[in-house]
Amino acid sequence: MIDPSVIRPEIALDAFLPIFVSSALVLVFGGFYVGIYTAVKVNILKKWAMPFAYLFWILTAYCLYTMGSLMHVGDFTAKALVIAAIGLLLLPHAVYYMQDRVHKENEH
Amino acid sequence: MANNHLTGIGSESKQLATWYFTFAAILFGAQLLFGLVAAIQYVMPGFMFEVLDFSVARMLHINALVVWMVFAMFGAVYWLLPDETGIETVGIKIGKLLFWVFAAAIVVVVLVYLFIQVGPADEMSIWFIHEGREYIEAPRWADFGIVVVALGFVANLFLTGMKGKQTGIVTVLMADMIAFAGLYLCGMFFTDNISVDQYWWWWVIHLWVEATWEVYVGALAAYGLITMLGAHRKVVEMWLWIEVTMLFGSGILGMGHHYFWIGTPEYWWEIGALFSALEPLPLVAMFIHVLYDWGKTQGEQDAQGQELSVIRNKPAFTWFVLNAFGNFLGAGIWGFFHTLPQVNLYTHGTQFTSAHGHLAFFGAYATILIGMMYIAIQGTNGIKIMNHTRSSIWSVSLLSGGMMGMTVALTIAGYVQVLVSRAQMGATWAGYFDGQSGMWFAQAMDWRLIMGLVMFAGFALLAKDFLTTGKNPVHQR
Secondary structure: OOOHHHOOOOOOHHHHHHHHHHHHHHHHHHHHHHHHHHHHHOOOOOHHHHHHHHHHHHHHHHHHHHHHHHHOOOHHHHHHHHHHHHHHHHHHHHHHHHHHHHHHHHHO | OHHHHHOOOOOHHHHHHHHHHHHHHHHHHHHHHHHHHHHHHHHOOOOOOOOOOHHHHHHHHHHHHHHHHHHHHHHHHHHHHHHHHOOOOOOHHHHHHHHHHHHHHHHHHHHHHHHOOOOOOOHHHHHHOOOOOOOOOOOHHHHHHHHHHHHHHHHHHHHHHHHOOOOHHHHHHHHHHHHHHHHHHHHOOOOOOHHHHHHHHHHHHHHHHHHHHHHHHHHHHHHHHHHHHOOOHHHHHHHHHHHHHHHHHHHOHHHHHHOOOOOOOOHHHHHHHHHHHHOHHHHHHHHHHHHHHHHHHHHHHHHOOOOOOOOOEHHHHHHHHHHHHHHHHHHHHHHHOOOOHHHHHHHOOOHHHHHHHHHHHHHHHHHHHHHHHHHHHHHHOOOOEEOOOHHHHHHHHHHHHHHHHHHHHHHHHHHHHHHHHHHHOOOOHHHHHHHHHOHHHHHHHHHHHHHHHHHHHHHHHHHHHHHHHHHOOOOEO
């Protein structure tokens, strides 16, 4: 018989799989978001694909929320995850803006 | 400058680079071989018992990994220096001497690991057998040798960088390599408090692989994109500075995720959680970097009405793309799985860590270093357009497919350990053994071994491709 004092109750047994899946999807969807955004900007994909980029960001944010909820993260970690989600939203815009300016300066 | 990228003929620095790459490729084979021995021992615990025990095979496996990558990194720098600075590497003769010192020291260390293996628990063992710190177990005499070789390498880099043209890539490498060499000192001294010892040991391991090595990969990717695609230097270097900022910004304090359970203060939980959550962002940026430059350069080519591929070295470019993807997958996704303390409590020290370690080292570092080896082969053989061969396609497929399969197998094994050993049985001694005796864990270890064999076959084909490129008519000269 297992001593109950050594069992860690913080995460439910059936929550582990959703945690691992949602944390993997955070980056998979995040990758799709920045990938589609960049591909549209450099004309690899047509402009109509852009809404799908933002749809993937929404899915990313949802997976971060699910992961954090299942882990029962504290206030500080919850704020860190929100910062990460906003950072991911802004990252390709800021980076593309800077790159495009450098690219244009380089050409002219 | 473009022509310089295509030839290594006549450059002593590039000749030295090929020596480093050759020794690195041999050590890569040794790493896979000792990994196979350790994988067999998981399935058949009596295999080579008291001849080459698991502890020794594993030590050789992970030390060969670090050393072949360091050799290939030094080689890559010696390869790109003449292209970037426009001059021959300063002090190249000392560089060549140090190569032989380094290679001889590694051979002696490996022979001691193989034939002496362990010694008494005293200073003699630390000085002459091994130090017992994972990944950097070299005995102290070899530590001092490594420091001398690294200082010589950094001196070559700095003297050349200061005398020749200082591009953004060289400037980043100069700053990065001094940190890379300096951090090694943190793993050289002995303390009798295990928490303090681990605290400093992570300065080497984490700050190498999640800061200085990643920045190095960024610089190498920048060089590769200019070399293989003809991407605009200003655009590529702009990316590089962004990546350096993001990598150091998140990576240095991301070290907190190693300080959760080693006896360090609890504030590391919060620091580790915050910066670990940010650590995947630069990896995403590096992924876009390749896509952006590829799209822009190919788009410009297409706009001129030329339907040719802009890629001048297809095998190398394949490995560079795999690097962007593998870095994101191995270091990013498999790292993010268990980076927050709430879940790391359960995954720490299980096969989850092993799955992450395997895919991250392969995806983030092995891929780009193999790509650099292909660039060197193109240069030394005077090839203008390097195409894929049957061996190059099969080797890249078997090596990456084998690694992906191994990672999935280890992840399943780790999941069993999380549920049984940790969540259900509370990290007890009995839980440790119950977790490893289940069917899922055992079958995962069988698959890990099979995938190890697949990888070894991939390595054999890679070696064949390296050795036969010079005479292969498929490449355009």
